[in-house]
Structure formats: structure tokens, C-alpha cells
Amino acid sequence: MTSALLEKSVMEAPHRFRVLTGDRPTGRLHLGHYFGTLHNRIRLQNLGVEVFLIIADYQVLTDRDVADRLTEHVEELVLDYLAIGFDPSRGTVFAHSAVPALNQLLLPFLSLVSIAELGRNPTVKDEIAHSRQSAVSGLMFTYPAHQAADILFCKANLVPVGQDQLPHLELTRTIARRFNDRYGRVFPEPEALLSAAPLLLGTDGTKMSKSRGNAISLSATADETARLVRGAKTDAERHITYDPDTRPEVSSLVLLAALCGNRDPHEVAAEIGSGGAAALKKTVTEAVNEYLAPIRARRADLARDRGYLRQVLREGNERANAIADKTLAEVRHAMRSLY
Structure with missing residues (x-):
């Protein structure tokens, strides 16, 4: 379905859609993030779409040897989400590492794709090219399958993406389709809601990035x-x-x-x-x-009440775990691995 038709469907029946999107906790969010994706997430939530925001803390390790200041970065992400208008009473924000069932979904998902399919993913190739690691880790190659687990655990059927993220989503659709063909229908094949977001360059004229120090963060004075x-x-x-x-x-x-x-x-x-x-x-x-x-x-x-930030995340983790455990039970039943 085209993005125009998807937009029309969302406007007509927002309750039919569940969105999964998120960020890696590698620093504070900036204007490129805001006009690229964040603003659209709040728009969808305000329309009545159920929005899940994943803080992909494990994925930080795909291109970094060390996840520095991770706790601080996670809290800062929650703070940014709430500041721009995300409503945790209508949506869910959670940390990947707090939902063990996500990693249990990863294993059967990996059995449905080949090493060649993972390796030729253009986003993975780009991540490898810009990797800070001394050698490419196995985790890097599982990145697309990790993302599939993140999207499918809550049966998200709509994923807002930029053009560069389409290969990741296409692999998620492939995994969902192959699982359903092999074991019986459990997962939807999520649709891509292509962002028409404009590209904002960093202050040095290159891609705006947290790591390049060329971005204006939402928290800047x-x-x-x-x-x-x-x-x-x-x-x-x-x-x-x-x-x-x-x-x-x-x-x-x-x-x-x-x-x-x-x-x-x-x-x-x-x-x-x-x-x-x-x-x-x-x-x-x-x-x-x-x-x-x-x-x-x-x-x-x-920011004056860090306890509230942790409460929002704790409650989001609890909701995400309940959904992930239910989905994992469905997966085990479909795979006949209930012992």
C-alpha cells in the first residue's frame, strides 16, 4: 500500500494501527531527529494511533565497543520524548534490554534468514563502514533480525521510516511471511509509512549526527x-x-x-x-x-523529577513485557515447542 493510501487509512481509522519506532540511546535528540521522525510520532499518537517507542539500548553495542553513560542516555531519551508531547498513558516507551522475550524471538527469526541476506542489507553495510569497533561483531549482522523482533513482538502493522530504512523493514516483512508460511499465521506484515521529512544538514554541512557534534539538540539553551x-x-x-x-x-x-x-x-x-x-x-x-x-x-x-522518568520507563517496560510474553507464547505454540 502506498504511503498516501496509508495516510488516508490512518485518518479514517487510526485505532486499526499500531506503530513501533524508536532510537538508540547514544546522546540527546536533535532538530534532525525532531523534524525527521519525532514530530510525526506525536502527530500519529494525537490522531489516535497506538505508538510504541523502543529505546534500543542493546543496539548501541552493534557499532561501539563500549556503551558509555548508557543509563544517562536512556533517561535523556525518555525526557526528550515527554518534552515533545509523547503521552505515556496512551502509548508505551520501553527499553529493549528490559524485555527478555525480544531476544527469545530473535532466535527463531534468525533461522528464517540467510547470512547472505543479512550481510547484503545496505543499512548493515553502511553501519559496518562507519563502525567504531576494531572488528565487526556478530551482533552487527543480527541488527536487521533484532529490528524485526522489535517490530513484530507487539504486532506493529505500521512503521514510519525514511527511504534508507526500507531494506530493514522489507527483511522484517520477509521474516513475518516466512514464519507464517512455516508455522501458521502469527504476525502481520508491517507497512512502511514513508516519511516526507526534509533532510537537515549539520552545522558543518554534513549529515546531522549526535556523534559529529554538528547538531542542535532539543535541550540546547x-x-x-x-x-x-x-x-x-x-x-x-x-x-x-x-x-x-x-x-x-x-x-x-x-x-x-x-x-x-x-x-x-x-x-x-x-x-x-x-x-x-x-x-x-x-x-x-x-x-x-x-x-x-x-x-x-x-x-x-x-528534568526536576528523575523519579517520574524512571516510573514512566518502568511502567512501559511492564506493558511491553506483558505483550512480548503473550506473543512468545503464541510463537512457541505455533512452533509446537510448549513442553
Whole structure:
């Protein structure tokens, strides 16, 4: 089903859909995450879709030798989710490592795919190419099957993804189909809701990334935001235009201001005109700080009660475990491995 048809179905009957998505706890979320995926998750929840957010803490180990400051990063993710409007009374946020049944699902799932299928997954290839490990671990190759377990344990039937994540989801659909063909129908084949999210570059003109230090985090102060934007890469042409193909760095900044102001980027560029990079960066700084002000205020309030963050995660872990245990029981029954 196309994303347009899926969107229509979601609008007509949101209760029919269950979404699984999430993040690896490797640092605080930034504007690239927000306009890329986070904003859409809250939109879906507000429409009435049941949303599951997984904090993929085990997956941190796929491309890192050590999971540094993991507890802090997990709490910061919960804090970011709540600050942008995620409602834990209507959805579930949980940590992968707190749900043992996920890893029990992984084993039969791995039996349904070949090493060649895992190895040629383009996302895995990219992760390997940028791996920080001295050698590629076996865990890296199981990454797509891990993701399949994450999605299928709660029988999610809708997964918001970018174009680069489609191979992962296609393997999840393959695993679900092969399991159902071999043992009887247990799992849905989840649909991809392709994101039309714009690509925001980091302040250095490359992909916005937590690890590259080129991102504006949701928790950055107004002064930090101003400093980061001031240092953002532009080009030598004074007149500001919106042309992503020929002026990617300038256009990314224009787009950021437009997204924060819910405006057309061409209109924003036209207003700045011959004002040059200084005027562009001033516009971006003001737009970002105005947009993030309420999110930062909520985040500051929530951060004062770390006990509440842990409670939200604990309750989410409990809900996820109950669902995963039920699914695992169905899997064992289908596989005739109830002893």
C-alpha cells in the first residue's frame, strides 16, 4: 500500500494501527531527529494511533565497543520524548534490554534468514563502514533480525521510516511471511509509512549526527543554539536563495527557519534576500529558539523529577513485557515447542 493510501487509512481509522519506532540511546535528540521522525510520532499518537517507542539500548553495542553513560542516555531519551508531547498513558516507551522475550524471538527469526541476506542489507553495510569497533561483531549482522523482533513482538502493522530504512523493514516483512508460511499465521506484515521529512544538514554541512557534534539538540539553551548557528557553514554568495541542489548548506538553514515558522522556504529566502549569511543566521536562531522554547520549558520541568522518568520507563517496560510474553507464547505454540 502506498504511503498516501496509508495516510488516508490512518485518518479514517487510526485505532486499526499500531506503530513501533524508536532510537538508540547514544546522546540527546536533535532538530534532525525532531523534524525527521519525532514530530510525526506525536502527530500519529494525537490522531489516535497506538505508538510504541523502543529505546534500543542493546543496539548501541552493534557499532561501539563500549556503551558509555548508557543509563544517562536512556533517561535523556525518555525526557526528550515527554518534552515533545509523547503521552505515556496512551502509548508505551520501553527499553529493549528490559524485555527478555525480544531476544527469545530473535532466535527463531534468525533461522528464517540467510547470512547472505543479512550481510547484503545496505543499512548493515553502511553501519559496518562507519563502525567504531576494531572488528565487526556478530551482533552487527543480527541488527536487521533484532529490528524485526522489535517490530513484530507487539504486532506493529505500521512503521514510519525514511527511504534508507526500507531494506530493514522489507527483511522484517520477509521474516513475518516466512514464519507464517512455516508455522501458521502469527504476525502481520508491517507497512512502511514513508516519511516526507526534509533532510537537515549539520552545522558543518554534513549529515546531522549526535556523534559529529554538528547538531542542535532539543535541550540546547538559546545561547548554545545561537553559537551553533553562528558557526554553521554557508557559502560565498551574499544573496540568499533556496536551492538545495546547488546551495545545500544555505538551503538547509533556510529550511530549518521555514520548518520552525511553518512557512515556505522560498518565502523565507526571499525575505532575507541580500541580507547575506548574517541575516540568515539571525533569522534561523530566532526561529529555532522561538519554536523550541515551550519544549525546553517542559523539558526543564520534567528534568526536576528523575523519579517520574524512571516510573514512566518502568511502567512501559511492564506493558511491553506483558505483550512480548503473550506473543512468545503464541510463537512457541505455533512452533509446537510448549513442553
